Amino acid sequence: MTNPMPDLLPALPEIFLLLMVSVLLITDLFVDDTRRGVGYGLALFSLVGAALITLLTATPEPQYTLNDMFVDDPMADALKLAVYAAVAAVLVYSREYVRLRGMLRGEFFALSLFATIGMMVMISAGHFLTLYLGLELMTLSLYAMVALRRDEPTAVEAAMKYFVLGALASGMLLYGMSMLYGATGSLDIGEVAAVIDNGEAAGPVLVFGLVFVVAGIGFKLGAVPFHMWVPDVYQGAPTAVTLFIGSAPKLAAFGFVMRLLVEALPGLAPDWSDMLIILAALSLVLGNVAAIAQTNIKRMLAYSTISHMGFVLLGILSGTTDGFSAAMFYVVTYVLMTLVAFGVIMVLSRDGFEAENLEDFRGLNQRNPWHAFVMLLAMFSLAGVPPTVGLYAKLSVLSAVIDAGYVWLAVFAVIFSLIGAFYYLRVVKLMYFDAPVVATEITPNPEVKLLLGVNGLALLIFGILPQPLMAFCARAIAGSFF
């Protein structure tokens, strides 16, 4: 019996990126500190290359390969493209920041790209093991990135917390997967779904496994009551890494949830959607209320992330195609907004100074109206006020939730996003209403300025014309699941 060569075409972006990371690691050995820009350029080049390959190999039908352990479908392509864009934006925003803090080494870029590969594998997983492999590759890279400034006590503390809780979550997830294996006799996502569908799986074990899986998901998404690590890690990590953690991994986590719950366990939808209601509702409450009390903007945005993940879960739990595409739209727009918010934070940070307190935003409108305006757009968008794209993100999710018959849940979500509006407005208040305390010039690199402008205006432009982005998400979901 011959072992035929598997069709590697669907996995080509991952393979390309892996090769490029190797190249990056090797070139890094021959580059001295004066020319660290090489790694930066190489990393951006790799992302663009991967994006091109993804576009060229995109197919409207799902492609399975490597014994069905890997799948390349429209949702995977769409999410990967978003991941490349997000990672590239993170690299551009953080270049100056990491240079000033002595982190501009090959490791930063290599770890970023390894994490990216991990996300891509998660997004494209067709098997529980692949899913787990991608998750670990991503999170291990992230632990290391958080600890990259090893002489900084807060960063090390954050890395430890992240690692311990992350490992715990992974353990739960694996335990849950093993129970699912016990109940269904398979780890293949398609087969698990089929076995459950035929009613051949043992009931109690299955639900027990599901509980652990959902707990693991809760950890990874940072949903209450599994959110403890989020504020500490966001605050403790260097801002560049916080931005990284807050952006692209959310897209991957969405893909992860879709593969795990929607693709593998649709037969248990009534069970997991009830569990998600609890997670979502608690996240909305705690995220929004706790954010009000924060004085550190990174910590505030951490709590805001928790509440936004609650919204994403709302979309998923409604269990319809519309709900899934609404959740995806929400994640994509959320990443856009996060990039802007942290981008501005990094622009304000200087050598030896972290603009991480809310106070540092005082009078930004007088110091630099353009950046204040961009931040204003991000804040109003996070609050869901038109004409920014945040409104449509909330609208799509609420519409799906109401369609699924949970009107009370929609009202609940709306009331807590009103509470949330308060702390976003506070940032606007500090920027526009207060007088500046420092008068330092803000002079970002031209590329950062350009990208931040494009990124900020995207919130406004997608807010006026949201249709293309919505259709993009709807197509991706429809092509992959139905």
Add this chain to the structure above:
Amino acid sequence: MILGLPLLSTVIWFPILAGIVVLFTGNDRNAPLARLLALVGAVGGFLVAIPLYTHLDRAQTGFQFAELAPWIERFNVNYHLGVDGISTPLILLNCFTTVLVVLAGWQVIQTRVAQYMASFLILSGLMNGVFSALDGLLFYVFFEATLIPMFIIIGVWGGENRVYAALKFFLYTLLGSLLTLVAFIYLYNVSGGSFSILDWYRLPIAMSTQILLFLAFFAAFSVKVPMWPVHTWLPDAHPEAPTGGSVVLAALMLKLGAYGFIRFSLPILPDASHKLAGLMIGLSLISIVYICLVAIVQTDMKRLIAYSSISHMGFVTLGTFLFNAPGLEGAVIQMVSHGFVSGALFLCVGVLYERMHTHLIADYGGVVHTMPVFAAFFMLFAMANSGLPGTSGFVGEFIVVMGAMKVSFFYAAAAATTLILGAAYTLWMYKRLVFGAIANEHVAKMQDIGSRETLVLALAALAVLAIGIYPFPLTEMMHTSVNELLAHVARSKLPL
């Protein structure tokens, strides 16, 4: 169409684009240029709106100057615009007021002039959008988007306690509108996927659902009007807002709420509207009478006029829920009239504030000796505010009282007390400010109004007198639309 451009889109987008252009003049070195461009934008915005008045077909029912283009296919949302005899006067009022506001802020505002002027122009365009949107989501987008410029106007150019006022204003109104968003999405779902207001007009809805939806709408619109007991944000917002902000707030933003009742609650939920009319009338009467009494004891001019606004807006909601032609027509006239009168009163207060930097009535006295021309204009607006025949204030209130009389003598009697109480607080304030001996040396040093201020007040005075003496052009514009609306409200929409 003007110059090949669709009329309503021009009315909406011209001020917004002008605002963006003004924003690009940058910092305060270019302030004169920013002021000039803003004036061009405001006057241009008014001029492009004039064809609405001249070309509106008075006899035609339904919406005119309609524009329809797909916008968000995913949710079947259309860029659907159109106006009728009820929204047209409000658009004209808005465009006119913007000119006044730009002129009034000419010298007063010295910091961040470009941003100030741009905020008002953008706000004006957005409000035109609210008044002409025929798609629920489009309406919501414009309705909500108006909060951002107003929030900034109060917060940046406001008084001592501006941050509290701005946040209170924003959060209060956001709560209501978010509930409305849920109601809109619900209507979208039950109407089989349409955000079109016209489709919602035809949608049969069960009574219990109607009541819930009505309460959701009520949450948004009553806060905006504002009706007692959710009015408390307004007296806080007004004293802190700069003059222009107060004018726009009183003259226009309050109308968004009343317009919402007329455009949404009545025709979409006629049965709930009838069922809850008693409640609405009761709240309106409390607004009218009780708030008058509150106004009398105010020591701050802006607060006093703010309370007077709430009381006058009570007439609008009262007229709306009487379900007869005089009531509704009177309500719309009162909206327009109140726009001019309260706007003008805030302009007058602004004139005084600019010279003395205080809103307290007790700091003034004997202004007539130093500012006779100003005192004359102020007199006219004070009279209009108390509903003197011959001014616009009389027309609206009188017609609403007539409508109330048709329903119940008691409603009419209660509402009519305002003619006494309104006169009491307005004229007493006027007396304390203007008459008597010169109170202190600051008043003695006050200069009478200059030509720019005279122009602004004269324009407002013209409008107040025109509507007061000859309201026919206004009433004939809305006649058909009001009757159509009443016919619509009279039909039950309960599913058979």
